[in-house]
Amino acid sequence: MKVWDFRLALCASTAIAVAMPVQAQEAVGEAGNDIVVSARRKDERLQDVPISITVFNPDQLAERNVVNASDLATYTPSLSSNSNFGTENTTFAIRGFAQDIGTLPSVGAYFAEVVTPRGASNGVPTGDGVLPGSFFDLQNVQVLKGPQGTLFGRNTTGGAVLLVPQKPTSQLEGYLEGSYGNYDMKRVQGAINLPLSDTFRVRLAGDRMTRDGYLNNVGGIGPKDFSDVDYWAGRLSIVGDLTPNLENYTIFSYVHSDTNGPLTKLVAADPTEGMGGFAAAQLARQGSGFYDVINPLADSYSKIDQWQVINTTTWQASDTLTIKNIASYAEYKQTINAGQFGVDFLIDFAQVNPALAALGTYHVPFTQISPPPGLKTADQNTFTEELQLQGHTPDGRLEWQTGGYLEVSRPLGESGSQSPFLASCTDQGAQFQCVDPIGFLSNLNPAVPDVAKPLHVGSVNYTVGKTYFHDVGLYAQATYKLTEQLKVTGGIRYTWDRQRNISDRRTYVPNYPPVPGLFPMTVNPRCTDPAAVATGCVVELKQSSNKPTWLLGLDYNPTPDILVYAKYARGYRAATIAPNVAAPLNLVEPEKVDTYEAGVKASFHGAVRGTFNMAAFYNDFSNQQLQIGFNAAPGSGQSSTAAPVNVNKSKIYGLEAEASLTPFTGFDLSASYTYLHTEITSVPDFSNFHDPNFVLAAPFEEGDPEVLSPKHKLTASAKYTLPLAASIGDISFGAIFTYRSGMQINYTDRENPNPAIAAFSTLPSLSLLNLNMSWNSIAGSPVDLALFATNVTKEKYYTFAGSLGSPELGFETANVGEPRMYGLRLKYTFGR
Template sequence: MKLHHRTILLTASALSGFAAAPAMGQSADQGSANDIIVTAQRIEQRLQDVPVSVTVFSQETIDNNAVSNIKDLAQYTPGLQVNNRYGADSTNFSIRGFTQEQRTTATVGVYFADVVAPRGSGASFGGDGAGPGALFDLQNVQVLKGPQGTLFGRNSTGGAVLLVPKKPTDALEGYVEGTVGDYDLFGVQAVLNIPLADTFKVRLGGEHKQRDGYLRNIGNLGDGRYGNKGMGNLDYWTFRASIVADLTPDLENYTVATYTKSKSNGTIPKIIEAFAGVNASGIPFGDMAVSQMAREAAYDPWTVSNRLPDSQSTIEQWQIINKTTWQASDNITVKGILSYGEFRGKTNLDLFGNYFLNPNVPSGTETSGSQVTGFAFTHINPYTGLTNAQSTFVGELQVQGVSTDGRLNWQVGAYSEISDPLGKSGVQTATFSACNDIDSYDCPFTVLPNYFAPGVNGFFSFGSINGQLSSTKFEDYAVYGQASYDITDQLKFTAGLRYTWDKQTTDVQQLRPNLAGGYYTCGAPIGVSNTSGTTVTSATRFPISTIYDGCHDIQSKSSKAPTWLIGLDYKPMQDLLIYAKWTRGYRQGGLSIFSPDTTQPYDQEKVNTYEIGLKSSWHGVIPGSFNISGFYNDFTNQQLLLGVQDLIANADGTPTAPPSASIVNSGSSTLQGFEAELNLRPFEGMRISAAYGYLKTKIKELTAPTFAPGSPYDTVTLPNVGDPIPNAQPHKLTLSANYTLPLPESVGAITFGGTWIYTGKFRSVADSCPTATTPGCPTLRDSSGTPYVLTNPGAGIVPSTNVLNLNLNWNNVGGMPVDATLFVTNVTKEVVYLNINENTSRGFRSALLGEPRMWGLRLKYRFGQ
């Protein structure tokens, strides 16, 4: 069975080639959608001729809207949503409700220069996306919605985001750009294009940006590793070099090399709701969360309390992409791709935003983490120094052809992707603990005498730590083919088929130190000791001095599946396209490597997508375009992250095991809706656009995980059948208007623009206490001493938001090659919740906050042609 793997790999490695991407936001001087050329089907086509739901952003649109990070694209794209719980450096996407959970592979492939982003290793989010600095000097950005598994590299169920960099040109040209703004924003960007010969062209570019954090930390332990600059700060460098060499008139070689390094203090959630009271046993409940909210109430909404002195979010990523295009004949083109990249990440973050101060320590005088308890935080494993460390090799071969009469277009190809660990990586997670130094396990078990006294705000630290190390290898291989045939001049039939083989292999160590006893036991994976080779159980004790010598557990998970596309296009006239298609999507199964016992392996998920769409454009008095698509997704074996916990605790109230989570194939769901985009030019200089997306999701079936005999876990938090899929936005509306003043060329082009974005409320997570009969919901006493069960229905729902962004652009200032832009984002200072941590059952809720109002000024000097 391994012969086909080797054949595909060797064949794909033989050549290296090019594939492009699509575009939505047109620049002010563009005419209509007919002018936009995209490659959503790996061949160049007009946007309006592509039977795919595509949103395209030009570089000008990105710059005018101050989109500095790829996460910002989600604001402007109906159907596209971002998860940046682990900071802007570790962003992943969902499209049309196909969300990626931690410890699963991406539902949306992010491609740069036609190559999928390097993978992360799975300990936490990281890799699989585009980090800071990816959005400069681009031809366009294209968001493809729905499964793209027939033609695009890695299989995914949600869609693809394509970043197309500008290739070297024949002109000696370039630009230098500087940016300043509030929060000490400073940025510089430069690009130089050099045609060294008619057949050899080079393009060099780089960008640096830094900005203080928008989250004000009122904790007394510092903002993080990179200084007291606030949480959510920016500081990155990125460099890019491109070379085009025309080896012969029919053979082009194109190489792109990128390097990015980013370091910040990271972002943490803010407590947005807390519940104070005394439970039926007289133990105070939620008092410390209420106290924290009170400390933050004197400041603006963007206030948090950081309990990690070395909080950080750091990535380093580089990648080399080589593509070769051979025009073998007038009708056949051969393209190949070779790519190698590495991703390394470091993450120290408080995941819930708790800062429970020891009541014996006056606020503002705390000096160490041993005086502050949190719910849970994740920290770099000191034995590796990295939370993510992975390399990714990609090889692809593609052959495209067209019949002599032009009625048949076809392409076939082979794909290989091998992602190897760069050594071990991992985290240490502390739960309900106050730690001086988690690296040395200085997280003492401490319960002050007054903690269990009725009505007293006590202090606790259970000293609970999980240590995790892993190394993961991914292997992905595929063969594919697709063809389109013009049945008539107006009617076209398309069919494509792909078969994919995927495999994940992981060596994992999960440990639970007993700090008081001086030993550790194996955690969730029960495996074989690395030193003795003997079988161990969860009760086997090892000395802490040899903490990472034992407890290895090696598992593999393989999956394979066919995916396909069947479509019909009808063009009754030149600028009108009606299409219908049926697409099968697939996402590989894998291992939830840090989950409890038998819940680690999970199966592949698949989706049948049915879509109809219309694309139209027109000239005349009011030129414009209108695109609309409707879709229905039948989703089976969906991969959901479900919380597991131990509700049968020890006699002193401490849990026998810390809370954890598992990936579970939940059964089936439906995702349906429509998306529409309208662009108009009502009069000279005026551009108006509107985009709306509606999404309705429903969980039809759920399957709870089973726990191995003797497992300390006894409860799983399940969403309800009939509930929407978490993190699926049902409504998003974007309205934009730009007006260019009628001024002579000697003055330049001055454009006023604005964008209003409405996002409807959506469910982020399941409610932990929706009813009085929900297991684990606390019983409290009211002021009269009468007991009641705390309920909080709707606590996992993110409220709706309205965000307004404005910009003023002056291109060719005074007829010179100088452009100036003034931008203001979130003009009304809307408080935006990006997600919810729903912990009503533990006395609080917290949320990750979006950015407040920010402004900046950008100047660009252009030279050359």
């Protein structure tokens, strides 16, 4: 660690210790610091759990205007997000554990104790995350940091995000809330709780939100804006007390999202490289507006439909034994038709050569995601079954739990993409009515010998297949009180994972511009993988892994309000398949991490109340799964791609500090800080990689940091409630400040000789300010009013860049962060 980094980390954590709070602790109320979490698969007081956790209650989610996974990452220490394929396909990274194209999650996302359904698309990240329409009628959101492999299983090497819905209660109560804001944002949500009898309770909740996109499409093709929101979600929860000791809890949920699809912005071009000349011409058309983009597709959209049923049966078999069964079934469907990279090369042949004016003008997207005819981008079901036994000895010295887990995910049908690359298609490629104008331009190049003509540059890439998952786990964990103050915890889990992928990959070469007598109207399909000719372009890949994970920990309570803990945990991410590249990189080995963590949690009461939590951690990786970029080989007809590979060795260490303070009644302060050091310490040898379609782009190197891993991240908030009579209501004012230092986002761009492109290998530091005001129980009524504003200072920033900046391409695109958003909420509550 550099000296200045250490000093900054120490100063920040010390300042938090002296002054301010955990985001989780703003929920402190009359009950003191007794926030209840389920991080160890049972309800416990937050300050008693030896895990670094950030918790958000419904009020905090509303004050921060959290409506999607990217919003959650903004306010959570150690949590980052990648929304390169749209906010509805956001993936998480915690403490440098990232998930990207082709990898399985490193951060598990759970709703009501059930992992989110898989998407299993071929090459496009879908499923496995938190969808729009998930952040309503929640009890809380818990972000668990560090490996959770014993109790939550594989693919939680980075941690887990738990969404806990409101459970039906025995009161007749509910609420109705309406919001309106800029970009014509409209949102209506509500819930009603119905105790139909002493033993039967029902809760019905819904959420509907629309918002225009903040990206202005100035190209005149397709929707007028992007980064829009349009979803509705419904949830029916039923609790039945079958006997005094037997409870059945069932949740039915449905989410539908229909947006204009993902779109990045063309941000840099070098006319001397690759296709940089075309990109430079687009930049001139695009203009200088920060939120101006150009969309290449007339019909651009992303549609998601997911329904799920979760059934939890809990039997209190005796005073010392509880048996719980959690079963779920879900179906996830998504269809994406999008020119994701926001590139629309315009070719006017009359300007190239007046003699070619008959060829007209062509719009040529760089590449796009399009559904194959009659199919979806993702079409998958997921079934899970978990049986838990929890108990304790009569004297309470030993607490234990054990269980078994089964997850089976199967395709509902074939899915994938059929995507043009540098081809102009009147039907977006569905029937291959495409031409190859850039190839024709290359054919006119006198420097190319006639024997090499005609040159085909454009293509249509067809990838359709099915992916199967089968995962089994057995686990046990126990905590034993050596004394009333000292506890030891041990846990182990063994997991067996299998994955099978069957993919049909073809490349279609379209015709040149259709000039009669000049070029034949032919389309020549070929197997994308030449080795698959004998099998009709179909390749079947299988991958399996099985590993133990474990936990050993000591907890010590010098006082009832102080917890000191230390633990050693093994984490594991399952082996996976990368069907878009050739052997040996198409089979990715499992990831293993050893984590050492020590922490302290303290709370204090009285006239001044607050908490202080700190954790220091060190992670030692073997075979970490990281994404690497590949450039298209000359003449392959492929677009650049990315795939996961195994890194030999890497290490991550850092510290997290969170604190809360209520110096006097009505005034709450909070802060959280993370210092994170990530380093790749040994890189693999890629010399054996030979793929007819791709060449390795600039890879990571020894000493590199990992992507989406800012070294410093800080959130601070303050809230003041005016001392008014209850007949007036509660009026409060709040401010939330977030800071993130610069971070690496790809390894490709930095190798570009053009500084404008090379700069997009990293993101600069970012500071955001949010403000909110609320008037609860207006004049003693059941009506609440709130005003909110995010990004108050109107910062213009990017959230990701897509690793396109190789010299072979000559341009780069990036995701644009949200501008200032503001609005108001009006909420009516009954039965409160």
